[in-house]
Amino acid sequence: xxxxxxxxxxxxxxxxxxxxxxxxxxxxxxxxxxxxxxxxxxxxxxxxxxxxxxxxxxxxxxxxxxxxxxxxxxxxxxxxxxxxxxxxxxxxxxxxxxxxxxxxxxxxxxxxxxxxxxxxxxxxxxxxxxxxxxxxxxxxxxxxxxxxxxxxxxxxxxxxxxxxxxxxxxxxxxxxxxxxxxxxxxxxxxxxxxxxxxxxxxxxxxxxxxxxxxxxxxxxxxxxxxxxxxxxxxxxxxxxxxxxxxxxxxxxxxxxxxxxxxxxxxxxxxxxxxxxxxxxxxxxxxxxxxxx
Amino acid sequence: xxxxxxxxxxxxxxxxxxxxxxxxxxxxxxxxxxxxxxxxxxxxxxxxxxxxxxxxxxxxxxxxxxxxxxxxxxxxxxxxxxxxxxxxxxxxxxxxxxxxxxxxxxxxxxxxxxxxxxxxxxxxxxxxxxxxxxxxxxxxxxxxxxxxxxxxxxxxxxxxxxxxxxxxxxxxxxxxxxxxxxxxxxxxxxxxxxxxxxxxxxxxxxxxxxxxxxxxxxxxxxxxxxxxxxxxxxxxxxxxxxxxxxxxxxxxxxxxxxxxxxxxxxxxxxxxxxxxxxxxxxxxxxxxxxxxxxxxxxxxxxxxxxxxxxxxxxxxxxxxxxxxxxxxxxxxxxxxxxxxxxxxxxxxxxxxxxxxxxxxxxxxxxxxxxxxxxxxxxxxxxxxxxxxxxxxxxxxxxxxxxxxxxxxxxxxxxxxxxxxxxxxxxxxxxxxxxxxxxxxxxxxxxxxxxxxxxxxxxxxxxxxxxxxxxxxxxxxxxxxxxxxxxxxxxxxxxxxxxxxxxxxxxxxxxxxxxxxxxxxxxxxxxxxxxxxxxxxxxxxxxxxxxxxxxxxxxxxxxxxxxxxxxxxxxxxxxxxxxxxxxxxxxxxxxxxxxxxxxxxxxxxxxxxxxxxxxxxxxxxxxxxxxxxxxxxxxxxxxxxxxxxxxxxxxxxxxxxxxxxxxxxxxxx
Ligand SMILES: Cc1ncc(C[n+]2csc(CCOP(=O)(O)OP(=O)(O)O)c2C)c(N)n1
Ligand code: SF4
Ligand SMILES: [Mg+2]
Numbered sequence: 026x027x028x029x030x031x032x033x034x035x036x037x038x039x040x041x042x043x044x045x046x047x048x049x050x051x052x053x054x055x056x057x058x059x060x061x062x063x064x065x066x067x068x069x070x071x072x073x074x075x076x077x078x079x080x081x082x083x084x085x086x087x088x089x090x091x092x093x094x095x096x097x098x099x100x101x102x103x104x105x106x107x108x109x110x111x112x113x114x115x116x117x118x119x120x121x122x123x124x125x126x127x128x129x130x131x132x133x134x135x136x137x138x139x140x141x142x143x144x145x146x147x148x149x150x151x152x153x154x155x156x157x158x159x160x161x162x163x164x165x166x167x168x169x170x171x172x173x174x175x176x177x178x179x180x181x182x183x184x185x186x187x188x189x190x191x192x193x194x195x196x197x198x199x200x201x202x203x204x205x206x207x208x209x210x211x212x213x214x215x216x217x218x219x220x221x222x223x224x225x226x227x228x229x230x231x232x233x234x235x236x237x238x239x240x241x242x243x244x245x246x247x248x249x250x251x252x253x254x255x256x257x258x259x260x261x262x263x264x265x266x267x268x269x270x271x272x273x274x275x276x277x278x279x280x281x282x283x284x285x286x287x288x289x290x291x292x293x294x295x296x297x298x299x300x301x302x303x304x305x306x307x308x309x310x311x312x313x314x315x316x317x
Numbered sequence: 318x319x320x321x322x323x324x325x326x327x328x329x330x331x332x333x334x335x336x337x338x339x340x341x342x343x344x345x346x347x348x349x350x351x352x353x354x355x356x357x358x359x360x361x362x363x364x365x366x367x368x369x370x371x372x373x374x375x376x377x378x379x380x381x382x383x384x385x386x387x388x389x390x391x392x393x394x395x396x397x398x399x400x401x402x403x404x405x406x407x408x409x410x411x412x413x414x415x416x417x418x419x420x421x422x423x424x425x426x427x428x429x430x431x432x433x434x435x436x437x438x439x440x441x442x443x444x445x446x447x448x449x450x451x452x453x454x455x456x457x458x459x460x461x462x463x464x465x466x467x468x469x470x471x472x473x474x475x476x477x478x479x480x481x482x483x484x485x486x487x488x489x490x491x492x493x494x495x496x497x498x499x500x501x502x503x504x505x506x507x508x509x510x511x512x513x514x515x516x517x518x519x520x521x522x523x524x525x526x527x528x529x530x531x532x533x534x535x536x537x538x539x540x541x542x543x544x545x546x547x548x549x550x551x552x553x554x555x556x557x558x559x560x561x562x563x564x565x566x567x568x569x570x571x572x573x574x575x576x577x578x579x580x581x582x583x584x585x586x587x588x589x590x591x592x593x594x595x596x597x598x599x600x601x602x603x604x605x606x607x608x609x610x611x612x613x614x615x616x617x618x619x620x621x622x623x624x625x626x627x628x629x630x631x632x633x634x635x636x637x638x639x640x641x642x643x644x645x646x647x648x649x650x651x652x653x654x655x656x657x658x659x660x661x662x663x664x665x666x667x668x669x670x671x672x673x674x675x676x677x678x679x680x681x682x683x684x685x686x687x688x689x690x691x692x693x694x695x696x697x698x699x700x701x702x703x704x705x706x707x708x709x710x711x712x713x714x715x716x717x718x719x720x721x722x723x724x725x726x727x728x729x730x731x732x733x734x735x736x737x738x739x740x741x742x743x744x745x746x747x748x749x750x751x752x753x754x755x756x757x758x759x760x761x762x763x764x765x766x767x768x769x770x771x772x773x774x775x776x777x778x779x780x781x782x783x784x785x786x787x788x789x790x791x792x793x794x795x796x797x798x799x800x801x802x803x804x805x806x807x808x809x810x811x812x813x814x815x816x817x818x819x820x821x822x823x824x825x826x827x828x829x830x831x832x833x834x835x836x837x838x839x840x841x842x843x844x845x846x847x848x849x850x851x852x853x854x855x856x857x858x859x860x861x862x863x864x865x866x867x868x869x870x871x872x873x874x875x876x877x878x879x880x881x882x883x884x885x886x887x888x889x890x891x892x893x894x895x896x897x898x899x900x901x902x903x904x905x906x907x908x909x910x911x912x913x914x915x916x917x918x919x920x921x922x923x924x925x926x927x928x929x930x931x932x933x934x935x936x937x938x939x940x941x942x943x944x945x946x947x948x949x950x951x952x953x954x955x956x957x958x959x960x961x962x963x964x965x966x967x968x969x970x971x972x973x974x975x976x977x978x979x980x981x982x983x984x985x
Binding site: 109302 | 322336342345346378439518519520521526534536539560561563564565566567569570571574579581584585586588589603697700702740741742743744745746747748751758759762763844952
């Protein structure tokens, strides 16, 4: 393995400053993504940050990298295409809970089962921030939002369980109030070969008055402090269900598996973008001959 | 000039396509031209399949409206198609299993029942019991004999087709051909004259294969799709040839993923394409706009089938023009093109990859089921290998000291800005769906700027002005001083070309206009051209004459009449000529249920309700009799015994079924 030359966080300072509400959890996530890219030594020319639509999905505009700020819910397929086109790139997907677990959840499940070699950071604020505070797929039962004035009566989705059972090979949870750990978790995801999902508590200080910084500060603990072994599939599922007074942060599940890219035969000849275009004369003729 | 049309009819799963292939490839190797059309249904087994193979010593442009010979593989096919055979032709069937009612045989048509068991005895002795599907090969042998195509070339086709299965299987198939060939020579008369074989070998392929081949030749590196008829055969070609042509082929979870992946690959720097039918395209529309605002090159193939909704999955139609035209919210440049035939599918695909990259926009290549799935022999020269690849203004290196700041959406006269792909130093930018300034910084929210918005919109649309200049304007084909100008698009052009000749021969001088480049549109040229035309008639496989409406919108020119077909089947030349003659005479189109329609409708109900135990015999038109409209009174017979089976009444105007009873029916 090539030695990693770490880069300072300033390397990734974006062209404009974020316009998130003061105190928004996403500031911390942005910093952690920058930290992680630096820690992994990813040159900004080789870093592609892909998002959908939402407050959180504005992140690619605030980081010095290549960015794709795509459609609501479509970051995963766009990122898949970009990565398959050029596997030399490091692709980090960033977005919200609505974007990833709501409108885009179909793509997410399939990307995980394919074990695509990308990293996905979900800024999970359990609310639709950009559209001013409606319920999201991770909004707690009973919570009042603009679209659930009498209290949400749907059960929230558990992203960690979904990820582990769908085939993601690196599943972690972070908190934007624990920035150092979050940076390490994202760096772990980038370094990991395969699909990494990092669900991050990233409080929306404007529209979610329940799942706040103090709410999480009181409850979270770090798995690494307890000597937790993330390689056991069934223990991981059990851990992923832990919620309430104690909520785990850290790598919940990790395994080494073949990636989609490992098995795509055409990529054996190198990244698509570096391959020659068009057909050699003899192949062209063979294609005609097989139709005669 | 000689041409013949051979029909092969049976149930899905009878292996009809294989027989058609053998016949067509044989002709393709002999130097003859072939156009085949298969009106199959979306059922894996069962259902009625009707494959027509039109063969000519000159190029044939459609499946035509003749039938010189037919191979019927089941009773239903025999009943339906035997009466359609032209004088001098022949009906071929398995006499061991099927019975041909002599009243169904038209005057001057030969009936050739093949005693399969008997004539295959020796082959069976050598190779063991034959599978039912092998009777097809015997029948093909008979056709080869009676249409003077010889055995030699067909045997070489068999040898290539079964090369992977070994000598024994090849021998078996060649023997079967021979058995049919010899029996036919002894027991029937040939129905063609001697051919002159040029021996020019021509590939036999579908529009979808030509598109896939064209994409590979143009350097496409990524193809994504979700299975949907009639676009799936592009996916199949790609999957089968992926490692040969080095294309990464991705079957996705849905069409949203399909197009978004293709766009992602486009941003990543490779030539990418995706394909779908109308329903899948409906799911893709939001992303078409994304490619528009991000200025990403991507090619999307939209194959039309009968709509709306799931509609007629395996039938043809040209009903999606406005869907592709209106695809996605807002205004942005996109290119819409409709290739007209199989050779054009290749050429168009090759070209649009260059245009997509040069103008940095989404391309919708719109075809239809007929074009995408019918196979045809095409001159091999159409598949040229010296493909010019032009990647447009693609930046591969940037020196900020010398060149200043890289601006991905730089405002330029041409409207084209420098493109770059990730991995290039000093060129970082964001591809955003929010509108943005030259440097890709959003102007949608925190920073808004009406003048920048105006200027970037103008920049994007300037690309369209320049693109239009590069595209060839449509031209009239046929006599310049025509009385009638037919207007069409896509696969309908093949029928229209022949109908125009037919009309001219009938004394109505006719030329025609094929619209290929739809967006951007040569409004000025088309306006001038149509303004001079005496009578303008649109010919489309849809209900609402979408191209005629589009032309009116773009040019203000209205058609004098419309020919439409919207029953799932393609138009035929005589049909078009007849309808044009009617329009010229001011005759209103007759939408009543014809006698043939009535029988066809009866077949439908008999199949669905009585498992085909009955068949329609005769239809007699009767007055209203309390039904509120005249009816076709259809007499039904038991299929096996021919005994009376009941009756059915179908409304002449509405097509409603009023009576449907099985025997006993009291005699009058
Ligand atoms: C197709 C589509 N539907 C709806 C929207 C409106 N919309 C924009 S962002 C958003 C929800 C964002 O929620 P989340 O992903 O959790 O991001 P957050 O703002 O909370 O960070 C919605 C519904 C859209 N842009 N596109
Ligand atoms: S609305 Fe909520 S999620 Fe959006 S920027 Fe403000 S605090 Fe952050
Ligand atoms: Mg959210």
